[in-house]
Amino acid sequence: MTWEDLKKVELNQSFDIRDLRDCCRAVYGAIAWPGKREGCAVVVAMSHSFSHGESEVCLIAEYESFSVRDIVRQSCGLDVKYGPKQWIGNREYGPAQRFINEMNDNLTKRKQKTFSLSEPFELLEMKPLYPYILDEIRRLRNEDRRRLFLPDDSKIRNYLSEIEADEIADLELGAYPAAEALAFGTIEILRQEKYLREQGPYRSPYDNDVLRRGFKKR
16 A cells, blocks of 8 residues: 555445555544534555655544544554554543543553544634634645645545634634644644654554554553
């Protein structure tokens, strides 16, 4: 599988970790918790190759739900499926942290890899948030110099198209969690682009035979 192949696949496809590793520089996950709309977990991948001297990013998975517990569980499943280097999201969201702690207690008892979140750099403190994240997404999806690719079956494409320009400044965290999750994952993976290049090839924290033997502990 090549990077160009990955940009064209439907969402939530299963891949051999070795194939994903060979065509990606890195894979990140990101979560935005429910608000006025369903919360969302996404997985994004970054290319080895460069477009206009810069890496590209594509969305490879997304999941939405109003249930915080379901988002935590599904994110753990996506963690096994794609092996992201890290997950980005708001660690201070109380209900989610409670569910993550409960899940990690069970994972620890089974000697399996636990789940954790890293804060998106400076984004959660930014007010207003939406003028920045939507402008970044729009810039990265500019047809003349596109660096962010969304599959045709992504619901996030629909959310982005329905946001009116005159409401952006008034949107608060939780207005469009799917757009927030995409921004958290994409902005963070590109912010760490130089570091990820220096780290060498992408490696999943899981063995290829994870479905038979469970998680591999870090």
